[in-house]
Amino acid sequence: MIRLCFALLLTWPAAGAPAAPASQPSSDPADSYVVKPGEFRIEIECPGVFEAEQMAEIAFPGRVTPQVRLVRVAPAGQRVKKGELVFQAEPIELQRAVQAREGALESARTALKLAKQELALLIQTNQELLAQAKLAAERAQEDLDRFVKVDRPQEEKNASQAVRTVANHLAYAKEELRQLKKMYQADDLVEDTEEIVLRRQQDMVDSAAHALGRVQTEQERKTAIDLPRALHALTLARDQKARELAHLQVVLPLTLRKKELEAAKLEQDQAKASDELDKARADLAGANQAAPFDGIVYWGKCVGGRWPAREAVAGKLAGGATVKGEDVLLTVADPSKLVVRASVAEGRLRLLAPAQKGRATAEYCADQPLAVRLERLGDTPEAPGKFEAVFRPLGPLPAGLLPGMSCAVRVEVYSKKDALTVPAAFVAPSIERASEGVVLVRQGGKTVKRTVKLGRCDDGRIEIVEGLKAGETVAKKD
Template sequence: MRYLSLLLATPLCAGDLTVKPEPFRIQHSFDAAVLPAEAPGLTLRPESWKTYTIESIADHGSSVKKGDVLIAFEREAYDRKLIDQTRAIAAAELALATQELNFAKLKEEVALQLAAAQQAKQVADENLDYFVKIGRPAAEQGLVQDLKESEFRLAAAKEELKQLKQMYDADDLTEETEEIILERQQFSVASAEFSLARVKRAIDSKRTFGLPREHEQLKKAAAEAAIALAKAEKNLPRSVQTAELELEGAREGLKRQKLELERLKKDGALLTWNAPADGLFVHGSLEDGRWQLGDLAKVLKVGASVPLERSIAALVPAGAAPSLTAWVSPAVARTLAPEAAVSLTIPGHESIQLSGKIGTISAQPSIESMHSVTLTTEWPADLPALWTSPIKCSVVAYEKADALQVPTNALQLGADGAWTVEVKLADGKTERRTVTRGRVSNKSTEILSGLEPGQVVVTPGE
């Protein structure tokens, strides 16, 4: 009371504010969009076909009946693709059948080739073994025998010639027949001598070149057969494995082609969008409490290609219940509470006052740093909902009948983190007082503690 009595005796200066209990209110005004609670939209999410060019489209805001064509897309290129894909699959099936037959025959051929390589290796090994153990010794023996036979024939021919000469020399006269016989025998001896010399040369050649070369050829054949078998044992199964992998690849490729065809056929249903019910057809998208058209206005026309993975149009069913959605700043969102009363005003129908309540408030802001807020109300039955049109909303977020409050710019934050105001004393001097802030509304701040009614706060000039 000492401060109060002193202040009463001290004149106030311009900019001073005497603190007293006054009504304090935080009120927000924002727009909400009138949207249908449900509105089936068209979002093209094709699995295969990616080109959707508008052939016809109903006007924005037009009333339609169930089954009416809302958007039709050109399908000539799609039909050609469908035919090409069907033909490609038929050709791939024929090629796969041939490949499967070739694979079956390849396994048979590989088995035969491997058996032939094994047999060739066995024959080469047997030939070499036989030559070493039997063939070469027998050939050596044959050479010795040939030499003996040639020597024996020469010796026999010489002995016979000798006997003939002794027999004919006993006669005083040599008859003409005897001379012929002697000449013949002499030729036989010469022929036997020549034959012996030829046999000796043949034996020497056989021993020096023939048998060693034959041995080397047999060893080479055996080595080559072993190499061929080793390669066959490795490469022939690999050829089967490679062919099998190629066959599996062809099967998988055909499977993918068929899957692609099924996807393509499924995408054909997107080429025409019929109205699922009676209602109002709108261009753009009704998403997250907003009607969005933007750049879609440029492509929602005949001859234009529409974007994929994005809602491009919607149907508002006849009799759809209206839903109100607003977008507010984080500062406003933090002051709102579910079930809080809201006053609604329809532009052009200001005489109709609607009341509603706050429904839900999104916990996280959107990428535009705004929170979505839904509102509930009883829409007048005789008033058509003007879809996507704004409606004015007013809500009292906080109210107190006897709050102490000061201009927000009179508060100062100290280095210790405490808020202070400058209070005028009776002697005209001032001092800073620590206060506890409450809520903030426009340019006023509620003071919860630190000030008493009747105290004068120094406020900065405008």
């Protein structure tokens, strides 16, 4: 504040500069000032308004239904009791919204229940399918291993044995034929019976030879074609079962996860449907709203302790009008507990601190000033160059004082009796110390520079704490 007082005096010589020669004082009275003691007081005065500490805003919720038709509202200024109806809207559309969302919630619950049952069944089915696939893969491997280790060698052995057996039969038949021919050749005469025996034995030889060719062909086919093909088929079957198992091991968890996500989504849908139903019910409940406590009805929303003019909102609150959700239509204010919301100029803000006391004078009852205490200061401007300050009354409220009434708040931030003050124009700033200044003192017809210690500054006056005495005269210039 001292620096502000010095803003117009920066052209003065500094306190550390060489002293100018003494000169004769000016004869102009405006150029000199006689220092004398007196009361020095610094007060902050700011406009304010009384605001109810307890207020309830009445608005249609509009959480599902964006707007509703108004039936009636309580008149502005009406005193109401707790539980008394202050707002009423048409409920038909709201009831339909509730019914629709009740159906949606029931549908969501049914879908979720079905999804959970399907999920449980899918878990069991997947386990069974995976177990079957594992068993099939194991059996396919077992079949292949047995074929390679047991069945194929045995089949090859059987084929070889069959060839040897038929070859032996052929050899036996040939030998018997040879013996018969040898025996019958000993006789000079071959009878018909002997010829029949020889032909029959020859047929047996031919049949055995044919059988040998057949089993040899079968052996070749079995070893060259059938057994390799069987090995290939078993290998393919083993690989296919392994692929099926690997596929199921990947796909089944994914299908299960998909089903779980679907069930989770249905749970979210159910929660959303339940939330929508709650909102619709809140809208329906908001069609009829009562005062939550005893108070006075104000139309509109309280901003900075004040409400909009009645004519600005009267059309919106007429019966049959359409009101939008969350628009504050009414405010119920409790007049028994008030605070003062004041607006402090930015330049005076640093002089205030919480718990400072002052007085609020309402225009309604200017003869009954009310003691108040500063409760809090705003951290940000409420308007350019203005900050909010809230004061709490320290005594009983005057009768008839209501929210929205204007007042003036005065806070004494400094007071001293017998303080020595001089006009700011007579003090020059000190370059060395901000708490000091330089004045020109007239002594014995001369003007002498003197360094003084400064105190508070307000309204163009500076308190001199040290360096001047009462009765001394200071001048503006040499």
